[in-house]
Amino acid sequence: MFDFIVSKYNYWISIVLMMIGLYGMIAKKNxxxxxxxxxxxxxxxxxxxxxxxxxxxxxxxxxxxxAVIYDNPIPHVLILTxxxxxxxxxxxxxxxxxxxxxxxxxxxxxxxxxxMEKENRR
Amino acid sequence: xxxxxxxxxxxIFALYAVYETDLLSSVVILSAFSLIMTIVWTxxxxxxxxxxxxxxxxxxxxxxxxxxxxxxxxxxxxxRNGKKLNIYNFxxxxxxxxxxxxxxxxxxxxxxFGDFDAPVNNAIAPRYIYGSxxxxxxxxxxxxxxxxxxxxxxxxETTVIFTAGVAVVILLRRRDL
Numbered sequence: 488m489f490d491f492i493v494s495k496y497n498y499w500i501s502i503v504l505m506m507i508g509l510y511g512m513i514a515k516k517n518x519x520x521x522x523x524x525x526x527x528x529x530x531x532x533x534x535x536x537x538x539x540x541x542x543x544x545x546x547x548x549x550x551x552x553x554a555v556i557y558d559n560p561i562p563h564v565l566i567l568t569x570x571x572x573x574x575x576x577x578x579x580x581x582x583x584x585x586x587x588x589x590x591x592x593x594x595x596x597x598x599x600x601x602x603m604e605k606e607n608r609r
Numbered sequence: 610x611x612x613x614x615x616x617x618x619x620x621i622f623a624l625y626a627v628y629e630t631d632l633l634s635s636v637v638i639l640s641a642f643s644l645i646m647t648i649v650w651t652x653x654x655x656x657x658x659x660x661x662x663x664x665x666x667x668x669x670x671x672x673x674x675x676x677x678x679x680x681x682x683x684x685x686x687x688x689r690n691g692k693k694l695n696i697y698n699f700x701x702x703x704x705x706x707x708x709x710x711x712x713x714x715x716x717x718x719x720x721x722f723g724d725f726d727a728p729v730n731n732a733i734a735p736r737y738i739y740g741s742x743x744x745x746x747x748x749x750x751x752x753x754x755x756x757x758x759x760x761x762x763x764x765x766e767t768t769v770i771f772t773a774g775v776a777v778v779i780l781l782r783r784r785d786l
Contacts, residue, residue: 493722494721494722494723494724495716495717495719495721495722496613496616496722497612497616497722498713498716498719498722499713499716500616500617500619500620502709502712502713502716503620503709504619504620504623505709505712506705506706506708506709507620507623507624507627508623508627509704509705509708510627510701510702510705511626511627513701513704513705514697514698514701514702515627515685516685517632517685517686519632519674519677519678519681519685520627520632520635520685522674523626523627523635523636523639523674524627526639526670527623527626527627527639527642530642530643530646530666533646533658534646534649537650537653537655537658538653538722539719539727539729540655540729540730541653541654541722541723542723542724542725542730543723543724543725545654546654547654547655547656548654548738548749548750548751549656549748549749549750549751550741550742550748550749550750556725557738557750558653558654558655559729559730559734560734560737560738560750560751560754561729561733561734561737561754562655562729563655563657563658563751564751564754564755564759564762565762566655566658567657567658567661567751567755568755568762568763568765568766570658570661570662570665570666571661571665571766571769571770572766572769574665574666574669574670574673575769575770575772575773576773577670577673577674578673578773578774578777579773579776579777579780581673581674581677582677582776582777582780582781583780584677584681585677585680585681585780585781586780586781586783588680588681588682593682593686594681594682595685595686598686
């Protein structure tokens with residue numbers, strides 16, 4: 488049982504982080520808070536990938552004469568790409584939030600929905 | 610043991626970043642979260658990812674958040690309309706707990722952490738590791754995969770950054786709102 492927990496806890500903690508991010512995205516009304524939740528969600532996925540590529544006793548994937556095993560470099564490459572994509576999504580999302588604030592004067596989801604309904608009634 | 614401690618610290622910081630109502634401190638906590646993540650990645654031997662995270666995740670991302678906060682509101686407004694909000698939060702946590710347990714159940718079938726025989730580590734990784742020095746003469750395997758073997762991925766990534774940059778400029782220059 489102890490071995491089982493030791494062999495899986497990295498995955499479990501990345502899933503816990505993912506669920507914290509998901510909760511922030513669906514339960515919080517503030518739009519910036521939703522983006523913070525999204526960031527945590529993305530980072531948890533990165534942790535999951537890198538954990539899969541780790542090999543017991545492996546060294547960093549850089550050539551070394553004494554190395555016996557290297558860690559898997561492919562997840563590292565994928566995550567390098569994914570970090571850049573995540574910063575792009577964050578930037579565009581925050582730019583849209585700034586526009587929403589200019590138009591409605593608030594970044595709370597429920598208030599924006601109320602204001603939109605009022606506008607539609609006119 | 611250090612790894613477990615760092616991971617628990619990550620969970621605490623993430624919880625605090627989502628819980629805190631002052632958005633400024635929430636963003637700063639998120640930056641600290643990224644820095645701890647950097648240490649975790651160094652521990653997992655992902656050095657390239659570690660310094661990308663330190664510069665992009667803890668640096669640029671925080672700056673973008675702060676500049677967005679300076680143009681909007683700093684504090685999260687909590688609207689207390691009693692029962693309705695509570696039911697909403699309860700349903701959200703129910704969905705989150707359900708999804709989390711299903712995902713954790715899914716990890717039972719996954720190969721162990723650090724397993725050499727896992728399919729992820731045997732499909733194409735050895736080809737790149739042996740080829741990097743023999744075919745390209747690059748010592749850092751991550752660089753050789755990023756720039757040579759999977760160069761088109763990187764081209765796509767650059768396209769994404771360019772598109773995002775153009776989109777942000779177009780959005781922030783709108784004057785008709």
